[in-house]
Amino acid sequence: MLTNINITGIYVLDQDEALDFYVGKLGLEVGSDVDMGFMRWLTVHLPGDPDHQLLLEVPGGSPAHSAETAAQLRDLVTKGAMGAVVIFNTDDCQKLFEELSAKGVEFTDKPTKQPYGIDCAFRDPFGNHIRATQRVEGPVEVTDEDIARWSGK
Numbered sequence: 001m002l003t004n005i006n007i008t009g010i011y012v013l014d015q016d017e018a019l020d021f022y023v024g025k026l027g028l029e030v031g032s033d034v035d036m037g038f039m040r041w042l043t044v045h046l047p048g049d050p051d052h053q054l055l056l057e058v059p060g061g062s063p064a065h066s067a068e069t070a071a072q073l074r075d076l077v078t079k080g081a082m083g084a085v086v087i088f089n090t091d092d093c094q095k096l097f098e099e100l101s102a103k104g105v106e107f108t109d110k111p112t113k114q115p116y117g118i119d120c121a122f123r124d125p126f127g128n129h130i131r132a133t134q135r136v137e138g139p140v141e142v143t144d145e146d147i148a149r150w151s152g153k
Contacts, residue, residue, distance in 0.1 A: 007043060009055040010085045011077045013126045015042050018056040021124050025103045028054070038063060046088075054086060080127040093118040093134035113146060 012018035022028045022044045031043035031053045039062040043053040059077070060070025076082055090096045093111040097120050101107060108129070109121035119133040 004051065006051060007053045007055050008086065009057050010124075010128060011059050011073055011082065011126070012056045012124070012128070013058065013074060013077065015040055015056055015058060017125055018042070019044075022054070022056065025100065025105055078127045080123065080129055082128060084121075084131055085128045087131040087133060090132045090134050093120055093132060096120070096132055115142065 019030070019042070023030060027047065028044040029047050029050075031045045031050055032041055033043075034041040040058075042056045044056065045051075045053045059065055059073035060067060065073065097107065097111050100122065105122050107120060107122045109119070109131075111118050111120045111134075114133075117134050117136040119131055121129060121131045123129060
């Protein structure tokens with residue numbers, strides 16, 4: 001039986017730049033940084049949560065992809081076409097937005113009330129789409145304005 005998710009992969013174009021972003025700006029910690037000869041195995045995780053790691057993988061950095069496939073993956077990452085690669089939880093979405101904005105993080109959505117709480121979205125230096133959610137307990141008050149915004153009207 002499967003018991004949990006241990007590692008989730010994120011394609012990055014430069015692992016050192018990824019470390020600067022995920023560790024230097026977001027505050028994650030390095031889990032593993034191993035030169036395997038054919039690839040660099042680089043993982044990061046939230047402080048105090050080493051059981052849930054993000055693998056910062058370079059397309060074409062392992063034998064899993066041909067050169068052509070690696071080029072296509074790099075193009076998709078750069079375009080932000082990989083979808084939400086990770087969704088973090090936060091205790092204070094507005095504070096997170098302010099702190100990361102001050103560090104130069106590019107936000108695509110400011111903190112916004114949603115049916116499940118408050119969330120925001122930002123990109124890593126490669127174009128990957130990341131969200132952060134401040135969950136709320138109990139029912140969320142929804143206004144007509146919220147419904148119109150969610151429906152695009």
